[in-house]
Amino acid sequence: MIVEDDRQIQDFIAYSLMTAGFGVLTAGGVEEAMRKMRSKKPDIMVLDLGLPDGDGLDLIRRVRKFSDIPIIVVSARDKEEDKIEALDRGAEDYITKPFSESELMARIRVLRRHLIREERNRMGAEVSVRGLKINFDAKEVTLDGNLLHVTPLEYQLLELLFHNIGKVITTRTLLDELYGVSYGDNTQSLRALMAGLRRKIEKVPGKPQYIVTEIGVGYRLKDE
Structure with missing residues (x-):
């Protein structure tokens, strides 16, 4: 699921994921993301921090109360303390904007391999x-x-x-x-x-x- 209010960036990430064969859900804000998290149960979240109805850091905290979904933060916030806080709240990875498609897809492939290993251990x-x-x-x-x-x-x-x-x-x-x-x-x-x-x-x-x-x-x- 892509949680991003900038439509151009959202479309760019969605196109990259669909081209790679992933199904895509999108949300433009915190509350929409929460609704879709509970109803659709996506496998991975790509999250912007600056959202119109709340902060992405708060969304991470709320999601972690009921889900272990891997979260990749994609944000223009480039200060070290922002990255540390996002990771401490439960994000698995952090990419600073602007970013390349190849870097994002490589990070997603890493998380997907982790999911496969976890599923194997569960099975x-x-x-x-x-x-x-x-x-x-x-x-x-x-x-x-x-x-x-x-x-x-x-x-x-x-x-x-x-x-x-x-x-x-x-x-x-x-x-x-x-x-x-x-x-x-x-x-x-x-x-x-x-x-x-x-x-x-x-x-x-x-x-x-x-x-x-x-x-x-x-x-x-x-x-x-």
């Missing part, structure tokens, strides 16, 4: 979906008790899907995580990887029951 060593089981410690995948011989990249793909069971992972996010942010938009390798994995886990690869394609968006590991 435990093994997770199973209708007979398809992954063991994160052993880095093994089994189907109905039978060990599957998956490649390292196939395992990495499954790990990402298991960390987001029931959620759509965008094609852009998968390309960045599997091949690196400099790989570009060539989806042929990802489609080939997915086809090979489906041949190993699906009874009928053309009619997948585990990993479904969300056309024009990405892929989802079904949780039912």
Whole structure:
């Protein structure tokens, strides 16, 4: 969620995130942000401090009463004491305006990796979906008790899907995580990887029951 009252900056950050495959929520002030925090439960917050109906520092304090959402402050306030106060109140990171798109996206990727690790710890060593089981410690995948011989990249793909069971992972996010942010938009390798994995886990690869394609968006590991 982007909490920013300057429409140009809000649009710039939103476009950068959407281009990278993220879904985006926006809020122009403290109270709107609080309403959306409770109703939408976003994964990461990008927060300006100078808001029309309150201070972003107060928003951090209020959010921390009920949520551990990672918060990146993006502010024109460049004094050391402002940065220290924001971090002490619960922000994970602080970027001073003006900032570059590449720096912001790099900081967001770091937080996203932290979220994935936390989700893995919460889920435990093994997770199973209708007979398809992954063991994160052993880095093994089994189907109905039978060990599957998956490649390292196939395992990495499954790990990402298991960390987001029931959620759509965008094609852009998968390309960045599997091949690196400099790989570009060539989806042929990802489609080939997915086809090979489906041949190993699906009874009928053309009619997948585990990993479904969300056309024009990405892929989802079904949780039912």
